[in-house]
Amino acid sequence: GAGVSQSPSNKVTEKGKDVELRCDPISGHTALYWYRQSLGQGLEFLIYFQGNSAPDKSGLPSDRFSAERTGGSVSTLTIQRTQQEDSAVYLCASSSPRKTGDYEQYFGPGTRLTVT
Amino acid sequence: AQSVTQLGSHVSVSEGALVLLRCNYSSSVPPYLFWYVQYPNQGLQLLLKYTSAATLVKGINGFEAEFKKSETSFHLTKPSAHMSDAAEYFCAVSVRDTGNQFYFGTGTSLTVIP
Numbered sequence: 001g002a003g004v005s006q007s008p009s010n011k012v013t014e015k016g017k018d019v020e021l022r023c024d025p026i027s028g029h030t031a032l033y034w035y036r037q038s039l040g041q042g043l044e045f046l047i048y049f050q051g052n053s054a055p056d057k058s059g060l061p062s063d064r065f066s067a068e069r070t071g072g073s074v075s076t077l078t079i080q081r082t083q084q085e086d087s088a089v090y091l092c093a094s095s096s097p098r099k100t101g102d103y104e105q106y107f108g109p110g111t112r113l114t115v116t
Numbered sequence: 117a118q119s120v121t122q123l124g125s126h127v128s129v130s131e132g133a134l135v136l137l138r139c140n141y142s143s144s145v146p147p148y149l150f151w152y153v154q155y156p157n158q159g160l161q162l163l164l165k166y167t168s169a170a171t172l173v174k175g176i177n178g179f180e181a182e183f184k185k186s187e188t189s190f191h192l193t194k195p196s197a198h199m200s201d202a203a204e205y206f207c208a209v210s211v212r213d214t215g216n217q218f219y220f221g222t223g224t225s226l227t228v229i230p
Contacts, residue, residue, distance in 0.1 A: 004159075033218065035220075041222070041223075042206065042220055042221060042222035042223045043160075043206065043220040043223075045217075045218070045219075045220075048217060056217065091159060091160070093160075103148050103165070103167055103210060104150055104162045104165050105150075105160075105162075105208075105218060106162075107152075107159040107160040107161070108159055109158065109159045110159055
């Protein structure tokens, strides 16, 4: 079946512009996660959606970052007034912890964001 | 609180040698533990997972890991390294009573020397 998809795969933007990154999770997965991976660094948790519960936004680095998940499926991560330090690969993952006991996260290929 | 520590951000082994990547976790309740691999310019791929069944877990590409509760460890091993094993490896812990939140280690970059 189809895996997690993300678009665009690459995004180059000018400092100060807003960007939107999209994630399509695996169909039926109730949990969706966003991470940021800076060059040579590990994964930095950003935000987590689980079903209809309020999202866990504890990892968002500033109020310039926000995310939505519409209809329990597609998610959009928005970065306003981008800064050069926002340059990174943004990874999305989904999982279905309450469905089959299958707890692992399935990752998309990521969106590489470059802020010039 | 849960956390993961990966000892050694860079590990180099010779082709054919044993691979050992270390992971220690901190969790107040029984955890689920995972190892992911990331090849250059790709997303993360699950290598193996521990979800409270057998403590010795076998994964893809000949990797295995052993859950040792007394040592709070989940080290990843492979008897004989291949050139294709060169990648970034991430250990992660998840605990269901935190809503299945995941906590990743900072990663270990594995280099295989021919």
